[in-house]
Amino acid sequence: MYSFGYETYTYPRSLTLRRIRLIKLLPPARSVWPPFRFIPRVQLVEYDLDPLEDPIPPFEALSYTWNTRYGEKPSWPIIVETAGGAQELLIYKNLFLALQSLWNSQLTTLPIFADQICINQHNIPERNFHVALMGELYSRCSRVIVWLGPATTRSDELFEFAKTIGSEATVLALLTIPPQERLRLMDAIVNRTCSEDDELFNVVERFEPKFPIAGYADVLNRGWFGRLWIIQEASLAPEGILLCGDKSFTFDDFRALYFFHSVSCRVWSSKRSKAISATELRLRDSIFQLEQPFVRIFGERMAIHRINQRRSLYELVKKYNVNEDDTKMGATEPEDRIFGLLGLAELDGTAPRTDIGNPKGVYTEFATEIIRRDPDILCFARGAKRLNELPSWVPDWSMSQINIPYGYTTLTSEPIYKAGGSLSDNHPRVDTNGLLKIPGVMVGKVLEFGEYEIKLEDEPLTINNYDFSSLTGFFGEIDAFLEKSSTISGAYNQYTRDEDARLEASLNLTDGGLTARQFPNSNSEYPPLKGLRDELRRFSDRIVRDQETTATYTSFSRTFNKHRPLPGPWVRAFPALSAFQLIFSAFDVTFAVTRFWLYLKMQPIRRRLAGVPAVAPDATDPNGIVDMELHRNTKMFEYKANLFRHHGRKLYLTDGGLVGLGPTDIATGDVVVIIPGGSVPHIVRPSNSSAAQGPDVDHGNAGWADQDKLALDCTYIGEAYCHGAMDGELMAPGVQECILRIS
Incomplete structure (x- = not known):
């Protein structure tokens, strides 16, 4: 970039009290160097946030992205007018363009808060202090101005369209009615069950064909929508406006645009009678994900300004x-x-x-x-x-x-399990090195962990990304682990003696017990969980056998093509004999048909030679037809989702005969523990071969009631499911309590 030859601007003092700086925009200066562009001129003024006399004047806040690469230095100069004359301050390009646009659009005459200039970025104490003030600053500003970046032809089209839609009273009225009523109106418009005199219907009919979908995607793809800081900046301010180039529209205009798109997109889908291009289809499909950041902002703004809920x-x-x-x-x-x-x-x-x-x-x-x-x-x-x-x-x-943790259905829901019972009175302690000391209960040591795990597809072929073929080995291994559990002396559960308990354990271990909690078998509306498990096992077996058959065919084809006879060099030596190639080609075709017929007839032999096991008489039928009715059942949908939430987890068996699911990096010798008040067990790895380190005699824990308990030095591996321990069963008196020292 160019420079004016001015002295570098120096902030007069550090603002670590409740004082802020604001920018006053001045008429720009023209650079004397090519490309002779106008350069922003500003004045920085300080104000007290808690003045004794004159209140802080109304101001606006700028929300923008810095758009910098790692290690990049600011290189775009602006002029700061001070009492001692003009000085030069280097900023990043995106803010430079924003200041230019603010002046050109004459969008505001109020002072502006822009963190990159108003906070001395080289003064760490000042910067840290102002981070805590950000929420207050954006709450107290008159309006937030969102800078999206330079304009394009498409963005200009969208901004003009948004202002038009935002001025339609019927669209604005749509935003004030309850969501359920809004959905009913949208359905009536899409299905054309409303009156043709309906105002909203007429607005949709007039403007739906004109909706600038490419411009909508252009704006939503701007970097501002993908940044974490903008959520509080856009949500806290009482009003907001979006600026792109020299064009702008308000948050309310954008909200009206969002809802109009929801209606127009459904109308567009219902009108399709011809094929559409893959480009347009991908564009429209991408809109839903692109809208999510502003949907979050809508939700936060409503919670703060309408419901007053934080x-x-x-x-x-x-x-x-x-x-x-x-x-x-x-x-x-x-x-x-x-x-x-x-x-x-x-x-x-x-x-x-x-x-x-x-x-x-x-x-x-x-x-x-x-x-x-x-x-x-x-x-x-x-x-x-x-x-x-x-x-x-x-x-x-x-x-x-x-x-999301496996013991929760959503982030806001209560946990499904309560393995740790009630919260302990002994609060965790953390020392200066980050060592956590927390009471726990030792469930057992991992004797063995599984070979198989549920997987997701490496190259997704379905919308859910599920690898059903991985279920065969995993389901089979569950039965093997339950069998081993019963052979352990003093095991908690003797599955060989109780078939009902064994079936319950086998089903719950497939998905960590989630489906059984959501759909109790006592409800006759849903099929039994065993039927769902058996259908998926059969479906998985079919996929595996098809893959094995395909592998044998590929191997056979490659072998034949490598060794099949080809015309020799004599054909090239005697071109006149090349006519015989037609005869050879006919022989090739005949031989290929014969080879394929033999391939079908010799399938059992090839499978045996390839090591593919035969179907056992009591095995599920790999050639059966998929039960589509069962796969469309609500419980099956939830069961599949719960199964694949456990992708990457492996079975484990403890020295007490308990079977569960643990992280993919679980290892022999790891310890299963339960923390009082926690929803699920956890896997920790002892720091050395001796799990119990003797009484916890750290005198820094004075006041704890369990200084005489064994201590376990360990590292944290991950959460776990442990069948038979998920509802506080192991929190009874007499369990092996300990102090976990997790580094």
Whole structure:
């Protein structure tokens, strides 16, 4: 970039008290260097947030993305007018373009808050202090201006269309009625059961063909919609406006546009009588995912401004960081996963006090506060971490994918299980090195773990990404583990003596008992769980055998093609004989037909030679027809979903004869433990060969009632299911209590 030759702007002082800076836009200056563009000029003014006399003037806040690459330095200069004259401040390009657009559009005459300029980014204490003020700043501003970036032809079309739709009274009225009534109206319009004189029907008929779907996708694809910080910025402000190039529309216009698209998309689908291009189909299919960030903002704005309801910081961190298979909102720094949500949360004492730039400290401090109230935060700590320096028990919220715990149906629901009973009176302790000391109950040591696991498809062929062929080995292994369990002396359960208990265990181990909790077998409306399991086992067997048959055919074909006779060199030596190639071709065709006939007839021999086992007389019929009625049943849908929620988990057997499901990296010698107040058991790995380390004699735990209990030094592996221990059965007096020291 070019430079004006001015001195570099220096912030006069550090603002670590309740003072802020605001930008006043001044007429731009023209650069004397090519390309002679206009350069933003600003004045920075300081204000007290709690003035004794003059109140802070009305101001607006700018919400935007920095759009920077890792290690990139600001290089776009603006002019800052000070009492000592003009000075130069370098900023990033996207903010530079936003300031230009704000002046050109004359969208505001009020002072503006833009964090990149109003906060000295090189002053760490000032930056840390202002992070805690972000929620208040965006709540107190008159309006938030969202900068989406430079305009395109498509975005201009959408902005013009949005203003038109936003001015239609019938569309705005649609936003004020209850959701159920809104859906009824939408169905009436799509099915044309409403009167043709209906105003909304006429609006849809007029504007549906004109909806700029490409422009809608263009705007929704802007980087602003994918950033975590923007949620609080857009949700807290009383009003909002989106700016793209020099065009703008309000949040209400966007909300009207969103609902009109919902109606018009359904009308468009009902009118299709001809084939459409794959490009348009992919474009329309992508819209639903692209809309989700603004749907979240709608929800947060309604909760804050209409219902006056705020969630705890822990609930917000889970909501915006636990993503299952969806793409997570973007955040530059790991600690942004927490700090970017502070403004939305109620004040409950869980906000980290650790400074920005120390993600380990932020995550550990946050987890320390939460685990005192909810031991289930451990369920989010499973698996390898992106931040390697984190203690094993601390969740890494910056991971690209974090799944909902298996003991929950949704993030907001109550846990299905209560393996740990009531919460212990002995609160967890965390030392300065991040070592967690928490009371627990030792269930048993892992003697053996399974070979098979439920998998998802590597290259999805179905919308659910389910690999049904993986069920065969997994289901068979359950029966084998239950058989081994009964041979252990003093086992909790003797499955060989109780067939009903064995069947219950076998069914619950397929999906961690989730379907049995959702659909009790006493309800005659749904088929028995055993019927669902047997149908999927048969279906899986069929897929496996088809794959094995295909493999033998591929092998046979390759072998034949490698060794089949071909015309020799004499054909090339005597071109006149090339006419005989027609005869040879006829022979080839005849031989190919014969070979295929022999292939079908010799299938049993080939399968035997390939090592494919024969079907046992009592096995499920691999050639049977799929029961489509059963597969369309609601219970079957839920059962499949519950099964594949356990993908990557393996069976394990403890020295007490308990069988369960654990993380994919479970190992022999790991210990199954239950934490009081927790919903599910957990797997920990002892730090050395001796599990019990003797009494916990750490005098730093004065006041604890269990200093005489055995201690277990370990690392955290993951949550688990343990059949027969999910409802507090093992929390009775006399169990082997211990102190877990998890590093």
